[in-house]
Amino acid sequence: MFETIKFNESDVIYKQGLIQEGLFIVKTGSVSLSKEGSLVYKQVREGGYLELERTLNQLPAEFDAKCNEKTEILYVPLQYLDVFVASNPLKTIEMLSLLTEELEVINDKLLNQNQADQFYSVKKEVKILKKETHVEIKAERSYHKILPTEHYKYLFDKDVTCPVCEIKFKMNQIRFSQLEIDHVTKDFRHIYKDIDDLWYQLWRCPHCHYTNFGSEFFKINNLVRNELKISLPRHKMNHDLMLVKNNIQQVFADIYQMNVILDMVTKSSFVKARLWQSYAWLLEDVNDFETAKQAREILLNYLEDAWYNSTSTLDPDDEIKLSLKLAMLSFEFGNIKNARNYILQGVRVKTNNKSLKQRAQDLMYEIKNAH
Structure with missing residues (x-):
């Protein structure tokens, strides 16, 4: 009724475009799902399903399924799915959870179309x-x-x-x-x-x-x-x-x-x-x-720790960028004194990058005139 199939590394389980007559569940090993040549879209490891939603809806496979290593697959024919569900309640809950996630993806697409600026609840x-x-x-x-x-x-x-x-x-x-x-x-x-x-x-x-x-x-x-x-x-x-x-x-x-x-x-x-x-x-x-x-x-906390305590050597441009970031963040959180100190140290760094130098001077002017 249910069959465990053994595959070797690089074996193809099925090809893109085929309609599957049963569920493929990874027992051991792992499987890559790919299309557009060799680009891998997803890796499924032990306990995972291969294209669950498309199989249940009898839609053509979206990917090629290829084994990354020696792999065992539990094959459950759809005609015996009710028997599998009855004898594996935990797997049933897991399948429902995965299908819910698929529905959320569809809902996300609709949400993006209808509410372009609302990305969360x-x-x-x-x-x-x-x-x-x-x-x-x-x-x-x-x-x-x-x-x-x-x-x-x-x-x-x-x-x-x-x-x-x-x-x-x-x-x-x-x-x-x-x-x-x-x-x-x-x-x-x-x-x-x-x-x-x-x-x-x-x-x-x-x-x-x-x-x-x-x-x-x-x-x-x-x-x-x-x-x-x-x-x-x-x-x-x-x-x-x-x-x-x-x-x-x-x-x-x-x-x-x-x-x-x-x-x-x-x-x-x-x-x-x-x-x-x-x-x-x-x-x-x-x-x-x-x-x-x-x-x-x-x-800001991590950057300040890096500024005062790190033993890493920065090149002049990176040192200026770090001082600018620290100045901008200190300015944002209301510490004008620290912001001025950071930007002054940045302006003093010698560099041939005129654009970066100008940004430092512009920020220094902005902070200097802040109330």
Whole structure:
């Protein structure tokens, strides 16, 4: 009635466009769902379903399903689905939860069409709690902003081995050589056309959920690695990992997961500041300006720690940018004295970057004349 099928690495379970007559549930191993050539959209690991909603609705498969490693699949023919549901109540609850998420995605698309400026429910909260040793994000609020569907054209996948659990998986990266900059904001955020680099800056292992910036992913020592192997806190446990993101909530989920383990994976205030700067920018993208301001306050704390205590050497331009950010944030939170001190130090740095020098002088004039 139910069959366990064994596959080898690189075996194809089914091809895009075919209608499946049964459910595919990953028992062991992992499966990549891809289309448009080799670009991987999603990885499904143990316990996950392959295109559950489309199978139940007898729609053609959206992806090619290919095994990343030796994999066992439980195949449940749709004609025996009632028997499977009756004998597996926990799986039934899980299926209903997944289908609910699919409905939420459809609802998000409708919401984006009808309410272009409303990306979340104000009835649900986000709390940023300053603990003695870390900062906690309690996010009951979900953000509903659909990402441009065509942005996958700027992606390519990369084979990665997790430094914690040593499992191999694929991670999408952006082809920056193909991007066109639209503009740069006053706080030095690069805005690109059609895609945002913040959506793909964090890598998350789909097996153990170790999360870090791509540039920092392998920079953990043996002590940290062993600690994470024993206990790796998780913001949320999923059976699959979206590699081509379609909703900004998936980006926030990566932010939350990294923040949970932030103090375990890095001591660098620069790295911590980078995470909270990204969080603040993303919150602005969904018009959650109140929470974004709270995030900038945490950002200011990390940047000040980096300014006074870091042993890292910055090049002149980066030193000026840091002083400008500190000045702008101090100014925003009413500390005019600190803002003036930071900008004065920035103006004194020698650089050949005339544009940056002018920005520092303009900000100095603005702060100098502030009441």
